[in-house]
Amino acid sequence: MTAYFVGKAYGVNLQEERSKNLGARNAGSVIGKGAFLWTFLGDSLKGVLIVGAGRLLHFEEWEIVLGASLGMIGHMFPFWLKFNGGKGVATFIGVGLALSPSLFFMMVVGSAITLSVTRSLTLSMLGGFLFYVGIIFYTDKLMLYFPILVAMILMIFKHMSNIKEALKKRK
Numbered sequence: 001m002t003a004y005f006v007g008k009a010y011g012v013n014l015q016e017e018r019s020k021n022l023g024a025r026n027a028g029s030v031i032g033k034g035a036f037l038w039t040f041l042g043d044s045l046k047g048v049l050i051v052g053a054g055r056l057l058h059f060e061e062w063e064i065v066l067g068a069s070l071g072m073i074g075h076m077f078p079f080w081l082k083f084n085g086g087k088g089v090a091t092f093i094g095v096g097l098a099l100s101p102s103l104f105f106m107m108v109v110g111s112a113i114t115l116s117v118t119r120s121l122t123l124s125m126l127g128g129f130l131f132y133v134g135i136i137f138y139t140d141k142l143m144l145y146f147p148i149l150v151a152m153i154l155m156i157f158k159h160m161s162n163i164k165e166a167l168k169k170r171k
Helices: 002-009 024-030 033-056 061-076 089-099 101-118 121-138 142-158 160-170
Strands: none
Touching (some): 002 024, 002 033, 061 089, 061 142, 101 121, 121 160
C-alpha cells in the first residue's frame, strides 16, 4: 500500500481524507502531484514485481496470473489495514503490462475510444476493461485469465460510486 506510506511520509492518514481510499488518485487529491506519482509508481511496480518474480522463478503462467490477481485483490482489501485499500488501478496497470503488453495495449485502445466519447476517465476504464475481456475471449484465454477477471470485477465494485457519479453527470 504505497499510499499508506506516502501519506505517513507527509504526515497524512489518507484513510481519513476525501475518498478515504489508499490509492494514487486520493493521494494526489489530498497531498499533491508528487504523492500521486509516487503512489502510482509504487503500486504499478508491485504488479510488475509479482509477474517478474513468477517468471524469474519459472512458475507456470497460470500460477503467475493467479499470484498477480491475488496481489491486486490484496491491494484492494489488505487485511492489515482492515480490508480498506486502494481501488486496484495502478496495480492492475503493472500486472497488465508485465503479463501481456499486447493485451494491455488493447485495453488502452478501448479506454481511449471510450474517453473520446464519454470524456470520463472512470467510464473510459470500463470501456478499456470491455476491450481487455473481449480480447481474452477472442484469444481463447478465458481459463488462464479468469483470476484477473475476478480481480477486475472487484475493481469495478470498488469504483461503483465513481461510476454512478460519472453516469449521473452524463444525463
